[in-house]
Amino acid sequence: MRSIKTILLGTILAAGFGIFVGTTDVHADTLYTVQSGDSLSKISQQFGGDANFINKIAEDNNIDNIHMIYVGQELVIKTGEGTEIAAAPAAAVQVETQPAAQPAATESAAASAYTGTSSSAKEWIAQKESNGSYTATNGRYIGRYQLDSSYLNGDYSAENQERVADQYVAQRYGSWEAAQAFWLANGWY
Template sequence: MKFSKTLVFGTVLAVGATLALGTSDANADELYTVKADDSLSKISMKFAGDNSLVNKIAEDNNIDNPNMIFAGTQLNISTDGSSSKKAPVQQEQVQQQEVKAPVQQKAPKQQQAATSGNTSSAKAWIANKESSNSYSATNGRYIGKYQLDASYLKGDHSPANQERVADQYVNSRYGGWEGAKSFWQANGWY
């Protein structure tokens, strides 16, 4: 009888300790400083392995436009721990992508010309996929050549404003048109 009580008590202690250790990080908050090429989507990928935290991060940090964040801003990231096992894999992939990306700060003029050519071709590719290059294309709330949310254009649907807003959106969210094209190819949208 004593052995069975000891066994039951030991099992209860082991289960309790496992639950206590397993749930200690369940609602962990982390302070994250936004980097120059970050977007809420990239940050969510780092912490959750998918885009599930984008709206939560925006809400928790009082961000009015989730597509516009600024380098140096400190964000409070709350995760529920449910997808924490995915995050390290995604971080490794992001680090591998960052290693492959060329440094653009002090590139020779020839490399800058090639880069702007790549940017132009990626931008043209997206415009063709999104609207067949039409500034007047509409799809519900999405407007113009780059199918931007109407709220981003703030009532000005002119080609000049579409170009300016599209560049701002793509640079803040994907770090450039090449990144947006890669995302589009992987997901069917950008």
């Protein structure tokens, strides 16, 4: 009797261990950081072998325009039921979102020129805020970066606008890239 119990218990434990060791979680999420030159199509190809996962990636990451992602944006890559998506490279880490369709040619050129540098992010914001004009006004917001007139202290010169904009962004966001990411998420900076 004792040997039957031992055999039965041993078989149950071995089967349970075999099931435990033999299973993997096909629903694991991967955090991927968008790199220069990436598109949702390329990311879908990388993780799924084809472009069939574009809409799933966009949906999982609340991306409204599948044609607009930006360098440094972090995307969560999820696998669906029965869907096998390869693991992301070890370098994957961060992400954020690109703007919606650009209405004006100058805005489109500025957005497509974005490479992730401070100068390109700064120019991108200037184009969005005032089409790059130092003389643009919108109520109490003045100039190229649409700064509150109280920040400029009556000096609306291009040099002062540049200096004050750099100080404002450094204090509030830390970098022009972070300011751009905030603008993309909120429509202002």
